Amino acid sequence: MSLLFVNACLREGSHTERLARMWLDRRAYGGKVTELTLAQLDVDPLDAMGPNPLAAYSAGVAATDFSHPLFSCALEFAQADEVLIAAPMWNYSIPAKLHAYLELVCSQGVTFDVDEVGAYVSLCHIETLTFVTTAGGGVIDPLDDHCFGYVRTLARQFWHVPQVECVAAWGLSAPGTDVDALLAQALER
Template sequence: MSKVLFVDACARGWEVSRTYAVAEAFMNAYREQHPRDEIEELTLAGLGLAYFTGKELEYRDALLARGGQADDYFKLARQFAAADKIVIAAPYWDLSFPALLKVYIERVSVSGITFSPEPDGRLRGLCRGEKMLLITTSGGDFTHEDLSLYGTALSYLRGICAMFGVDGFDYLWTHGLDIVGNDPEAILRGAKKQAAAFAESW
């Protein structure tokens, strides 16, 4: 049995989000294929997360200095570290993803929980995660673009996986939903089918 953490970073809400629709197809198929797995879902928009202020960083650092990793303040980081698989649903915004996801990652990036600095200056990952999956959608079509420029979300999350000790990174990216002449409903149907098929082996 695996622990699966599903992080919903879809700012528009599940009712209208195309990214969430694809992610939902993946998760429904995953549940069918892995009925014994424990799945936790986080809807970031409902957590009231805010970016760090100087005052809050002082509070956080003081907690860590006295070994307070078990404090409730770090519950999101402990949840992330305990997951065997992480699924993130986040739309493609401005070459990356909504700022709320970055805020969440800053909140789970905690020394002594998700990573540990080594004496030689390197970082050692402490997460038990086997792999992470990003599910994203975009209005434009970036399939022929340089992903080092247009796919910064991918490189960033790969780096986070390396830092936290998550072994693998995959992504499902649905392109072209807002291009004039395209059929967005047909594209979404195909994306959902692809996501469900991918869930069978993930």
């Protein structure tokens, strides 16, 4: 049993990280918890050149040879029984570093595949994915949510995760806000 905690909180004293740790304390997971702190890692997107070239990704997928280091995030993710992702809302989306990480996780042949009729087949066995987030502004229309909405789409379409949940605290930037109270309320919802 293993829980992968993808910590994409990039600010010192992050509210989102605090909420995620409160959630973890409450979850009291019995198995192994592995934390991946993106702030301390080089996570480069797939690109024409650089450390994670698209050509190396495509060649690895075509040959089912995942020995290139760019596949290490996906190989680790595919082993998880449960996933916790913590990230603040940035510009109605997720921080670019988390996006780059998820781009690498979405490696065909490692975390998902495509069957003979073009349908996505999950290569993960994640039972639950929880996304913890905080935002400065108020609750938005789900159609404008490219934060949890994006992660949920990956979880459902590629990895077929049966339980995808969001723990969110909104409105943290409003003057006079009791942040502690909002974080505590987010856990109760």
